[in-house]
Amino acid sequence: MSSIAWFKLASPASFFPLARRLVPWFGAAAAVLATIGLWVGLLVAPTDAQQGDAYRIIFIHVPAAWMSMFIYLVMAFWCAVSLTFNTRLAAMLAQALAPTGAMFTFLALVTGAMWGRPAWGTYWAWDARMTSELILLFLYFGYMALRNAIDDPRRADRASAVLALVGVVNVPIIYFSVKWWNTLHQGASVSLTSAPTMAAPMLAGMLVMAFAAWFYAIAIVLLRVQAIIVEREKNANWIGDLVPRTR
Amino acid sequence: MSVTVTSFDEVGDQPRDSSAWKGFAWSIARDLRLAFRSRAELGVLILFYVIVVTLFPLAVGADIALLRALGPGVLWVAALLASLLSLPRIFAADFADGSLEQLALSTQPLPALISGKIAAHWISTGLPLVLVSPLLGAQFGLTAGEGWLLALGLLIGTPTLSLLGAIGAALTLGLRAGGGLLALLILPLYVPILIFGAGSIEAARAGLGASAQLSLLAAVLLATVVGAPIAATAAVRIALD
Amino acid sequence: MKEGGLSAFLAMGGYGFYVWTSYLVAAIAVAVEIISVRARKRAAMKSVRKSGHRVSVPDDIQ
Numbered sequence: 442m443s444s445i446a447w448f449k450l451a452s453p454a455s456f457f458p459l460a461r462r463l464v465p466w467f468g469a470a471a472a473v474l475a476t477i478g479l480w481v482g483l484l485v486a487p488t489d490a491q492q493g494d495a496y497r498i499i500f501i502h503v504p505a506a507w508m509s510m511f512i513y514l515v516m517a518f519w520c521a522v523s524l525t526f527n528t529r530l531a532a533m534l535a536q537a538l539a540p541t542g543a544m545f546t547f548l549a550l551v552t553g554a555m556w557g558r559p560a561w562g563t564y565w566a567w568d569a570r571m572t573s574e575l576i577l578l579f580l581y582f583g584y585m586a587l588r589n590a591i592d593d594p595r596r597a598d599r600a601s602a603v604l605a606l607v608g609v610v611n612v613p614i615i616y617f618s619v620k621w622w623n624t625l626h627q628g629a630s631v632s633l634t635s636a637p638t639m640a641a642p643m644l645a646g647m648l649v650m651a652f653a654a655w656f657y658a659i660a661i662v663l664l665r666v667q668a669i670i671v672e673r674e675k676n677a678n679w680i681g682d683l684v685p686r687t688r
Numbered sequence: 689m690s691v692t693v694t695s696f697d698e699v700g701d702q703p704r705d706s707s708a709w710k711g712f713a714w715s716i717a718r719d720l721r722l723a724f725r726s727r728a729e730l731g732v733l734i735l736f737y738v739i740v741v742t743l744f745p746l747a748v749g750a751d752i753a754l755l756r757a758l759g760p761g762v763l764w765v766a767a768l769l770a771s772l773l774s775l776p777r778i779f780a781a782d783f784a785d786g787s788l789e790q791l792a793l794s795t796q797p798l799p800a801l802i803s804g805k806i807a808a809h810w811i812s813t814g815l816p817l818v819l820v821s822p823l824l825g826a827q828f829g830l831t832a833g834e835g836w837l838l839a840l841g842l843l844i845g846t847p848t849l850s851l852l853g854a855i856g857a858a859l860t861l862g863l864r865a866g867g868g869l870l871a872l873l874i875l876p877l878y879v880p881i882l883i884f885g886a887g888s889i890e891a892a893r894a895g896l897g898a899s900a901q902l903s904l905l906a907a908v909l910l911a912t913v914v915g916a917p918i919a920a921t922a923a924v925r926i927a928l929d
Numbered sequence: 930m931k932e933g934g935l936s937a938f939l940a941m942g943g944y945g946f947y948v949w950t951s952y953l954v955a956a957i958a959v960a961v962e963i964i965s966v967r968a969r970k971r972a973a974m975k976s977v978r979k980s981g982h983r984v985s986v987p988d989d990i991q
Binding site for chain 1: 941943944947950951955958959962963966969970976980
């Protein structure tokens with residue numbers, strides 16, 4: 442693909458039809474993968490020797506945690522692009538990614554608590570990973586709250602982009618400090634990071650669910666970005682081309 | 689609002705040549721002069737620190753062993769909150785009377801001017817916290833050595849709080865949402881400083897020595913000194929557009 | 930036995946509450962997200978249609 446084609450795609454007007462075409466494919470792929478993943482995770486994978494069937498939560502928890510961190514990185518990437526090239530679409534993509542990232546973070550926290558109770562006796566063990574995940578949720582909320590608080594969309598784009606970049610630089614520092622804090626305070630700690638030794642079906646199930654989550658995220662973000670494009674570009678005169686009269 | 693001579697004009701002309709150091713020096717002098725004109729505001733901040741710290745024994749009881757255990761954490765958290773409370777004053781007044789726009793248009797590099805502002809903010813708000821903290825530490829049964837450690841940790845940590853906080857203050861300039869939003873944005877970034885700071889005293893108590901935590905605080909400060917003024921400058925320009 | 934199979938499946942070795950709560954929360958979160966985003970897009974399209982936009986291509990072209 443020539444570079445010219447990419448730049449054409451950088452306008453919300455030309456991206457919108459592409460997004461609309463892609464959503465059903467990624468959505469279908471996600472549904473198929475999720476079905477396979479759930480079948481492997483719930484039916485094929487054997488019961489764990491130590492944790493019994495409670496470990497099956499990892500088929501939701503681990504993909505959700507991975508996506509929560511991955512989406513933040515992708516969001517920060519688009520924020521960097523939007524500041525560097527001063528484009529609207531990159532900022533819109535970041536805007537579309539945040540709620541889904543927050544959703545996965547929330548899911549990781551809830552399922553982590555649900556896993557913690559049977560496996561280690563307590564819903565919330567203040568371990569490094571879960572505490573960092575909680576702070577990540579605050580970072581997502583901060584991004585969304587700042588966007589929300591600024592009326593001018595372009596100022597909101599730029600300000601939240603700066604915030605996201607400051608956040609992404611700080612995430613390793615936060616994680617490292619929380620890890621330090623955790624080992625200092627817990628001595629011989631039981632860690633939620635110690636997954637059961639992975640039988641092949643368990644690993645396979647987790648990977649399939651991870652891809653399912655990834656494709657779902659792409660689909661839902663592409664759908665949301667369409668809504669955002671229409672909301673923000675509603676006064677552009679090409680908007681009429683996008684909105685079919687019948688529907 | 690009546691037409692007044694802006695703080696910008698009152699405190700002297702900017703240096704003619706545009707070197708970063710001159711800009712920094714001019715900015716820090718200006719902001720310090722302005723800060724000490726409203727000494728009462730700064731006094732209130734220290735009082736806030738003292739009051740918040742005093743709330744904890746009232747809440748958990750006067751058992752000295754418990755207070756000793758909680759002390760470092762309480763003193764650090766209260767310092768964070770006091771810092772948070774004082775952040776809007778870095779930019780708000782200048783933003784309101786148009787001086788900030790003047791600063792952005794000046795020949796001095798804006799990061800230097802903003803660094804000066806942040807430094808003045810730390811001197812007027814962070815440094816007093818450092819000086820007061822050992823006294824409050826005594827209330828929590830901290831030993832003399834721990835009191836020194838607390839002060840030293842805050843000495844290294846509070847500039848970082850000012851630097852990171854300035855980014856948040858710039859991002860939220862002029863917004864209605866104000867203080868609560870600023871807290872949501874900044875407190876997650878403050879977490880490492882809190883952990884290393886309060887952790888330094890815990891480590892000393894455990895016999896491990898506090899040098900690791902203090903070194904980490906210093907490292908974070910160095911990284912922030914380099915990065916934060918750039919981010920804060922970007923945020924200020926975004927707010928001014 | 931299929932009967933025993935299903936109830937054993939639901940019981941999840943005694944951990945049924947934790948496992949199924951997790952999966953249920955995930956399903957609800959995903960469903961809520963899909964529904965709300967579709968509603969958001971519908972509302973956006975509707976508000977554009979209402980404001981009387983100009984169409985520069987005929988309706989039958991997608």
